[in-house]
Amino acid sequence: MADTSTRTLISETQLSRPLGKAVYWTVLTLVVLGFTLVFLGPLYWLVTGGLKSTQEVIQNPPTFFPSHIHTDTYSEAWSKLNMGRLLFNTLYYAFGALAFQLVFDVAAAYSLSKLRPVLGNAILGMMLATLMIPSTVLIVPQYLTVLDLPLLHVNLINTPWAIWLPTVANAFNIFLLKRFFDSVPEELMAAAAIDGASPTRALWSIVLPMSRPILGVVSIFAVVNVWKDFLWPMLVQPDPRNQPLNIGINSLSIGVPQNVVIAALAIASLPTIVFFLIFQRNIMAGLTSGGLKG
C-alpha cells in the first residue's frame, strides 16, 4: 500500500503547482478537521458526558467542558450497571467462541483441504450455501433449536453454549481457512506422512505454523463479531446476570440517570477502541484481503 510513486486522480505535477499546493493543503486540513469532528467528536462527548453531573449532561445549551469533573459517575456506572459482570460475560463469550471456531473450523478446513474425505466437496458446497441465506431470517428456527437441541433435547438458553456453538457454523471462516491451507505444498504433507506423522501432527507442526496470518484474521473477526452481536444474545441470554455488554447496558439503563448511562457506554467502548488500536493493521489487512471475494 505504500505505493506513493503511482499516480492517482490528480498528478504530482498538478499538486506541486502553487495553486495545487494551496488547494491540497486546504482540502487536507478540512478533511482532517472534519473527520476528527465527525468520528472522534462523538467519542469526546461520550467520555466527557460521563464526567458531567446529572444536571449538566441534560443542560441546554450543553457545555463543551464539564464544569466540575465527576469521576464518581464512572464508579457509579460500574456498580449500578454491573459493568464488571457484563464485561466479563462479553469476554467469556467472545473468547469461548474464538476457541470453538479455531478448533472446529480449523479442523474442518484442514480435513476438506488436505484429508479430502468422501463427500468432502459436497459438504463444502452445503456449507457455502448457507452464506446465501440471510442470517436474521433464520432467527426463529435457530432460537427454537437452542430451546430444544435436536436428538439431545437439552435447553441451551442462558448457557454460553447458545452463543459458542452457532458461531462454529461459519462457512466464511472455513472457506478462508481452506483456501489458505490449500496453498500449503503437498510435498510437505507427503514428507510428514513418510516420516510417520499422523494427520493431527501434520496439522499441528506444519499447517498451523504456516497459517498464522489467516488464523489472526479469523480470530480477530471471531472476537469482534461476538462483541458486536445484539439480537442473538438478547434472545438466548434472558437472565441479566448472563448478558453481554450490548444487551445488559440497554436493559439495565432504564431509570438510570443519563450521565451514568453515558459513563457506562464509555466504559463499554474503551476495550474495543484499545483492541482496535492494537490490531488495526491486521484488522484492515483482513478486511481488504479476505473481506470481499467471499
Place this chain on the structure above:
Amino acid sequence: MAAISVSARRKTEPPAQENPSQGRAALRQRLRRHLTGHGFLLGALLCFACFSWWPMVREVIMSFQKTKRGKTTWVGMDNLDRIFQDPDFWHAWRNTLLFTVLALVLGFAVPFAVAVLLNELRHAKSYLRVLVYLPVMMPPVASVLLFKYFYNPSYGLFNNVLHALHLPTSAWLNSPDMAMLSVVIAATWMNMGGATLIYLAALQGIPGELYEAAELDGASLLRRIWHVTIPQTRLILSLLLLLQVVATMQVFVEPYLLTGGNGPQNSTLTVVNLIYQYAFSFNNYGSASALGLVMLLVLAGFSALYVRLSRTTD
C-alpha cells in the same frame, strides 16, 4: 518432484494389486484416511446441522404450521394469508425499502466519495483510515445510545447545533417523518468504515497510466472520475451494492434501540422487527416464519445476482 508422485498416487489410488493382503492393507489405510477426515469434520458438521441446515428446513416447515399450546397443526397458506392481511406487513416493507434506499444513498455514495478523497491525500492517511473504521468496532449499543442522546429534541447536541446556526430544529426520532432518516444517519455513521476501506483498496488497484492518458486527452477532474475511476471499480461497486442491499434490508438493531422498534406511528417498524414481534411478543412462530420466508425469497433474488456478479470477477 515428490509432489508429482504424490498427486499421481492420489488420482489413481490403488497402483497395482499384486497380492491380496497388500491390497487389503491399502484399502484399510484409505478407509482410515477417510474416517480421520470425517472425524476432523465432525464438530463443524454437527454445528452446521443444528444451527444452519436444520433451521433452514424448519423455517420452511414452520411457515405452513401453527403451534397452539404445544400442539402443532398444518395450516397450509393460512400464515401467509394472515401476514399479507396485516397492515403492519406493508408498513414494515415500506419502511424497510425506505431505509434501504436512504441507507444506500448515504451508505453507498458517502463511503465512495470519502474513499476517492482519501486516495488523493498524501498525508495523515492511516490516521484518517483509523478514524473512519473506529465506529465499526464500537459495541452497537454505545453508538446507538449515544446518537439517541444527540437526537434528544430538548437538550440533544444536534438541535443545539442547528439552533446555533439559525437552522430549523427537528424532533428527530419523535417525528414520524424524520425518525427513519435519523435511524439511517446513525447507521451510516456506525457502518460506513467497512465500505470505505474496501473502496479504498479497489481505488489503489487502478493503474496510474489510465489517469495519465485521460489527462493528456484533456479530461477534467470530474470526467476522470466518471470515465476512469468508476469504470475501473465498477465490479466492486456493484458487488458491494448488492451486499449492502442484502445487509441493510435486514436492519434490526438500530431501529430497535433508537425507537423501540416501532417508532412514532410505526415509522421505523422494519421487516426483521416485525418478525421479532410476531415471534417473541406474540409467540406466533408460524407468522414469523412465513414472513421470514417472504424475506428470504426477496433476498434470494439479490443473492443470486451477487453470485452471478462474483463469478464474473474471477
